[in-house]
Amino acid sequence: MTVFVLVHGAWHGGWCWEEVTPLLEASGHKAYAPDLPGLGEDLTPPAEVSLARCAGRISELLATISEPVVLVGHSAGGPVISQVAEYGNNRIFGLIYVGAHLLPSGDSMVTANERSIRPQADAELIVMQPDGSALVNPEIARSYFYGKCSPDRVERALARLRPQSLALFTDPVQAGNGFAHLPRGYVETADDAALFLQQQRDMQAALPCRPVITLASDHSPFFSMPDRLAAALIQIAEEFTPGNQCDGSAYSSWR
Numbered sequence: 001m002t003v004f005v006l007v008h009g010a011w012h013g014g015w016c017w018e019e020v021t022p023l024l025e026a027s028g029h030k031a032y033a034p035d036l037p038g039l040g041e042d043l044t045p046p047a048e049v050s051l052a053r054c055a056g057r058i059s060e061l062l063a064t065i066s067e068p069v070v071l072v073g074h075s076a077g078g079p080v081i082s083q084v085a086e087y088g089n090n091r092i093f094g095l096i097y098v099g100a101h102l103l104p105s106g107d108s109m110v111t112a113n114e115r116s117i118r119p120q121a122d123a124e125l126i127v128m129q130p131d132g133s134a135l136v137n138p139e140i141a142r143s144y145f146y147g148k149c150s151p152d153r154v155e156r157a158l159a160r161l162r163p164q165s166l167a168l169f170t171d172p173v174q175a176g177n178g179f180a181h182l183p184r185g186y187v188e189t190a191d192d193a194a195l196f197l198q199q200q201r202d203m204q205a206a207l208p209c210r211p212v213i214t215l216a217s218d219h220s221p222f223f224s225m226p227d228r229l230a231a232a233l234i235q236i237a238e239e240f241t242p243g244n245q246c247d248g249s250a251y252s253s254w255r
Helices: 021-026 051-062 077-091 109-114 138-146 151-158 197-206 226-239
Strands: 003-007 030-032 069-074 092-098 126-128 134-136 184-189 212-215 251-254
Touching (some): 003 051, 003 077, 021 030, 021 226, 051 077, 069 077, 069 226, 077 092, 134 138, 138 151, 184 197, 184 226
Parallel strands (some): 003 030, 092 184, 212 251
Antiparallel strands (some): 126 134
16 A cells, blocks of 8 residues: 655646546555645645745644655655655655656756756746736647546546745755655656656656656646556556656556
């Protein structure tokens, strides 16, 4: 039995895992899907949100769970689980990145993106708010986040997106030995319009993961293929052993 803590990305909430958690639990595992500060049903003002505060929220949850956990981070949840791993690795069995930003210490999502080719939709995706937070343009987000999702699922997701603090994008990860000593796996989202597959692989070249499973998914496999995502998370967790994260030689492809 594995205990999964599922960390969502920007603008979303724990609700984005609502089709995955029952699948994990039906397979005999436990799953938690908390809201990060300011998102989902959490009412923290965006101005008070930071990467450290997001990591603190997950660390507080870990303190209430008696078993070691596998942290799963999607998209902007990647830096969050990396930061949690640095300070709470005695409670963590491994890390799984799902179409997520996997950053070296001192890097932020903004600085990492400056070194890579970004979709042209970037400039039109973000709609700045008076308080300095950002929403997404729903017309751009349809294809950017949910390209392979059913129309009704897309509409339900768009209606639940919340303003996002830009600090999550600009705060650098501070991760050292605590993070480095944990096994890490990766679920690649091959047809991702928000984080290109080549970007995902460039990050893994710097910080190898093992095992790696490739899904023919858009940026939101928790909606477009929740069954395959749940199976991938279980497979990776079962393969975690101390020291297995170093060379990134184990790849699978599920299409």
